[in-house]
Amino acid sequence: MSGRAPRRTGRGFVAPALIWTLAFFMVPFAVMAAMSLATLDGRSLVWGLSADNYARILTTPYLRRAIAVSLEITAIVTVISVVLAYPLAWIIAFRVPERWQRLALVLAVLPFWTSYVVRSYSWLLVLAREGVVNQALIASGLIAEPLTLANTRTATVTGFVHFFVMLLTLTIYANLVQLSPNYRRAATDLGASAFQTFRHVILPLTLPGVVTGAFLTFVLCIGDYVTPQILGGNNELTVPQVIMVQLGRRADFPLASALSVVLMGIVTLAYLGSARWLRLDRL
Amino acid sequence: MTRVLPWLYLCLAFGFIYLPVGALVLFSFQDGSLPVPPFNGPSLKWYGAVLADRGLMAAMLNSLVVAVGSSAVACALGFLAAYGLARHALPASGLLRAALIAPMTVSYLIVGLGLLIVFGRLGIGLSLWSAGIGHVVINLPLCFALIYAAMGGQQVNAERAARDLGAGEWRVLALVTVPMLAPAILAAFFLAMTFSWDEFIIAFLLTRFDVTLPVEIWSLLRSGLSPKTNAVGSLVFVISVILVLGLEVFVFRRRRQ
Amino acid sequence: MxxxxxxxxxxxxxxxxxxxxxxxxxxxxxxxxxxxxxxxxxxxxxxxxxxxxxxxxxxxxxxxxxxxxxxxxxxxxxxxxxxxxxxxxxxxxxxxxxxxxxxxxxxxxxxxxxxxxxxxxxxxxxxxxxxxxxxxxxxxxxxxxxxxxxxxxxxxxxxxxxxxxxxxxxxxxxxxxxxxxxxxxxxxxxxxxxxxxxxxxxxxxxxxxxxxxxxxxxxxxxxxxxxxxxxxxFMGEMNRIAARPAAAGIETRFGPLALAAPPGADDLILCLRPEAIRAEAIGASKVETGPAALRIGPATVLDAAFFGTHCRAHLRPERAPEVTLVAHLPAKAPPAAGTVLDLSFDPDEVSVFAAEAGR
Missing domain, CATH: 3.40.50.300 (P-loop containing nucleotide triphosphate hydrolases)
Structure with missing residues (x-):
């Protein structure tokens, strides 16, 4: 463009942010990657180019199990969240009268703003042995003995789904309302039923938004430590939990780094798998 | 049936969304030591306990300082970068944008771990400063993206007019660009603030003696279920909601006009 | 179908x-x-x-x-x-x-x-x-x-x-x-x-x-x-000319016109399409044969612009100098500003409405 100012000043504007990102993100990431190739000799660190840590991850049952658990939980959470959020976003976008839509949307995502740590804790209140759900079920006579709900995978999944349903409702809603209402009108005008309109027109048109939301869910879910730590108990650990165990009790930074690189690898694979439909710029 | 079904679903969904929040707030008024049914309240004694807890109050102040400070830095850096990239023809601008956005795609745990390793190697002590640096790293992409998206063509002509009338580069920025982009900058600042205020894992890894509120709450959890945790959780919720409503009323509503 | x-x-x-x-x-x-x-x-x-x-x-x-x-x-x-x-x-x-x-x-x-x-x-x-x-x-x-x-x-x-x-x-x-x-x-x-x-x-x-x-x-x-x-x-450009009901038809600044007025209105508006106005050089008028009530009389050309199919002119009639009329004249010879033309119109091309209508 002819109206643009010279390059030198342009670089000056971008430099602070770039230097910050380099110094506090790229360099640490590179150091962490290098650390994943180092080994521990007793308590002292030996730098090198060793694949030991990755070999340990592949051969140690409880590390392999953690990766499997993380993938399973993340897959379950992503699918359930999309399936629950889509109808909610649909109803808010197309059934709730226009003047109430914004209120309904704000209400649907308001608990998003409770503290992240506190939100998981609140599910503990609900799912605990003496908690709301068990007491309600006993009072209604459906069960005699309290169910074990907290400290299970179900509790972890419930806590995650609660969070991501709100997130996905927001992104899917944004996708639905930006479609011209004439697409729906045209479909019904040509004889499509409500379901056919959804199946043949609206779903394909919102698919990029849904995939983007699902990808975001995947990334945030697989990297989260808080929810499984508070709600999941000690029967099975996810990768972030194992990383924290390595950092804390054992101070095994090389293994923790290798696990982080594996986590990054999984996210990258998920990105490549869904890149065709992703619209990260349209979040 | 098909008319009732959507509303039924809406009610169930709202029930699911509000069940934990409802339990949290309700049992923060519990007159007893367990935040589970039966409800014996209402009582304000746990709020009294929170306000009397010096550790919690200090952590709340710490969180506020870190949130405001890191968001201000993230916004300033993000704005300058957005201005540089939107208004100047730079080589490899696509690559620069990708580099600035990159931290958004990495989980907070990994950002925190990387910084922990580097600070440990360099012998830099952990403090609120290190946590603040981490929060700038995660909020900078957000601020950059929001402000960059708002830098449409409509300001370009206003900036040209200002230059045409003799304003220098910095005065164009201060007198034309920043005021025109104020809604986007404020939105980015508020959003970054709520993220930093609520962030746990980076603060947990990168603080030592002075901690932020989520970290302090985390240590409360070790004592199990307690109405005191409910009370502090409800307080945080109310503060966040006020922030969000402020954002809605002062930024988005004005932008729509 | x-x-x-x-x-x-x-x-x-x-x-x-x-x-x-x-x-x-x-x-x-x-x-x-x-x-x-x-x-x-x-x-x-x-x-x-x-x-x-x-x-x-x-x-x-x-x-x-x-x-x-x-x-x-x-x-x-x-x-x-x-x-x-x-x-x-x-x-x-x-x-x-x-x-x-x-x-x-x-x-x-x-x-x-x-x-x-x-x-x-x-x-x-x-x-x-x-x-x-x-x-x-x-x-x-x-x-x-x-x-x-x-x-x-x-x-x-x-x-x-x-x-x-x-x-x-x-x-x-x-x-x-x-x-x-x-x-x-x-x-x-x-x-x-x-x-x-x-x-x-x-x-x-x-x-x-x-x-x-x-x-x-x-x-x-x-x-x-x-x-x-x-x-x-809405259907196109027109001249709005104020009029009042009179004994035989309506009264305008250009004189009486034998046109039916809508009942019950004191203020009327005469609508005249630009292309309904005919213009001739002074003295050359052949309109003598038509009813004299449809004559606007001599008018001065203020400006004229060429539009291909016609020539759009603004004119000031001598009988009502505060009115500016728009007329579509034949495209062949655009008149110069200041020219005085003799204007008349076809009674089939005008309509009369009560002034309040359509407000």
Whole structure:
């Protein structure tokens, strides 16, 4: 463009942010990657180019199990969240009268703003042995003995789904309302039923938004430590939990780094798998 | 049936969304030591306990300082970068944008771990400063993206007019660009603030003696279920909601006009 | 296929806003009707009521003699060409055009054949495999038309279908729309705010304003003898000349005119189309043979501009120097400013309205 100012000043504007990102993100990431190739000799660190840590991850049952658990939980959470959020976003976008839509949307995502740590804790209140759900079920006579709900995978999944349903409702809603209402009108005008309109027109048109939301869910879910730590108990650990165990009790930074690189690898694979439909710029 | 079904679903969904929040707030008024049914309240004694807890109050102040400070830095850096990239023809601008956005795609745990390793190697002590640096790293992409998206063509002509009338580069920025982009900058600042205020894992890894509120709450959890945790959780919720409503009323509503 | 339409006592409210007021309209099978009016006049609301997207607060919609007021769009014999075309971006043109047939359960092979037929009809037979984003605006418009016609509706509704096209393309599409309508005989109802478009395509124009029908009839009738001041103003440029009722007709600044005045109004407005004004050199007037009441008399040319088919001039009549008249004069010899011409007009080309009407 002819109206643009010279390059030198342009670089000056971008430099602070770039230097910050380099110094506090790229360099640490590179150091962490290098650390994943180092080994521990007793308590002292030996730098090198060793694949030991990755070999340990592949051969140690409880590390392999953690990766499997993380993938399973993340897959379950992503699918359930999309399936629950889509109808909610649909109803808010197309059934709730226009003047109430914004209120309904704000209400649907308001608990998003409770503290992240506190939100998981609140599910503990609900799912605990003496908690709301068990007491309600006993009072209604459906069960005699309290169910074990907290400290299970179900509790972890419930806590995650609660969070991501709100997130996905927001992104899917944004996708639905930006479609011209004439697409729906045209479909019904040509004889499509409500379901056919959804199946043949609206779903394909919102698919990029849904995939983007699902990808975001995947990334945030697989990297989260808080929810499984508070709600999941000690029967099975996810990768972030194992990383924290390595950092804390054992101070095994090389293994923790290798696990982080594996986590990054999984996210990258998920990105490549869904890149065709992703619209990260349209979040 | 098909008319009732959507509303039924809406009610169930709202029930699911509000069940934990409802339990949290309700049992923060519990007159007893367990935040589970039966409800014996209402009582304000746990709020009294929170306000009397010096550790919690200090952590709340710490969180506020870190949130405001890191968001201000993230916004300033993000704005300058957005201005540089939107208004100047730079080589490899696509690559620069990708580099600035990159931290958004990495989980907070990994950002925190990387910084922990580097600070440990360099012998830099952990403090609120290190946590603040981490929060700038995660909020900078957000601020950059929001402000960059708002830098449409409509300001370009206003900036040209200002230059045409003799304003220098910095005065164009201060007198034309920043005021025109104020809604986007404020939105980015508020959003970054709520993220930093609520962030746990980076603060947990990168603080030592002075901690932020989520970290302090985390240590409360070790004592199990307690109405005191409910009370502090409800307080945080109310503060966040006020922030969000402020954002809605002062930024988005004005932008729509 | 085709069908007549009867609209009876239609009223519609959006909250406190009265969008349609006592609409009564009959459209014959195979007629091409244009709903004409400014934005917010209710023409698009009326089209939505016809298509079934809005159930009116009161009144009935009969298509082909059946009361369809409460029938949803999917089960009406109407289809719509939308203003933004609403082509499904993820489908090929073939699948877009075949969508209605697919919904009706037609087998793939048949519906593809029929879709390609319809695409050929609008001149896009070779593009059936393309996606909408690969097309130009005019081509998209044709696909939208083909898609709406593929299900062979009795009535086709067009919501400002040419609004997004440039002038030249719009003219070409107007001719094409009209030709297609003649060929298939389907009833077309076409919403537009462009009076030239309405005149170019429609058998009958319905002029709407503030939720009411102001006038309806053949284009030339509405242009020459509009039923209201609003219709007169909307159909084209005109001179508004103040007048009062008099013993024999009306009294104007140019003298008495033997024209019937609407009863019960003290202030009148005489509407005179620019092209209805005739001008001759002073002394050369041959109008002596016509009634003297239709003479404006000598007027000074203030300026004149050449428009190809005519020459548009501003003139100041000597009898009423505070009035500026606009006249379309023959294009051959544009008069110079300051020239004095003798003006007169044909009584068939003027209308008289009460001054309050159409405000």
């Amino acid at each position: 085709t069908a007549p339409i009867v609209l009876d006592g239609l009223n519609h409210h959006f909250g406190p806003f009265h969008a349609l007021k006592d609409i009564a309209l009959e459209i014959a099978a195979g007629e091409y009707v244009a709903l004409l009016g400014p934005s917010g006049c209710g023409k698009t609301t009326l089209l939505s009521v016809l298509g079934g997207f809005i159930v009116p607060t009161a009144g009935r919609v009969l298509i082909g003699g059946r009361d369809l007021t409460q029938v949803p769009p999917a089960r009406r014999p109407t289809t719509t060409v939308f203003q933004d075309y609403a082509l499904f971006p993820h489908m090929s043109l073939r699948d877009n055009v075949g969508f209605g047939l697919r919904m009706a359960g037609m087998a793939r092979r048949d519906r593809h054949a029929r879709a390609e037929d319809k695409l050929a009809m609008v001149g896009l037979g070779a593009e059936a495999g393309k996606r909408p984003h690969e097309l130009s605006g005019g081509q998209r418009q044709r696909v939208a038309l083909a898609r709406a016609l593929a299900v062979e509706p009795d009535v086709l509704l067009l919501d400002e279908p040419l609004g997004a096209l440039d002038l030249k393309l719009r003219r070409a599409m107007q001719d094409e729309l009209k030709a297609i309508q003649r060929r298939i005989g389907t009833t077309f109802v076409h919403v537009t705010h462009d009076q030239e478009e309405a005149m170019a395509i429609a058998d009958r124009i319905v002029v709407m304003n503030a939720g009411r029908i102001e006038d309806q009839g053949a284009p030339d009738r509405i242009y020459r003898r509009p039923a209201s001041l609003f219709a007169a103003g």
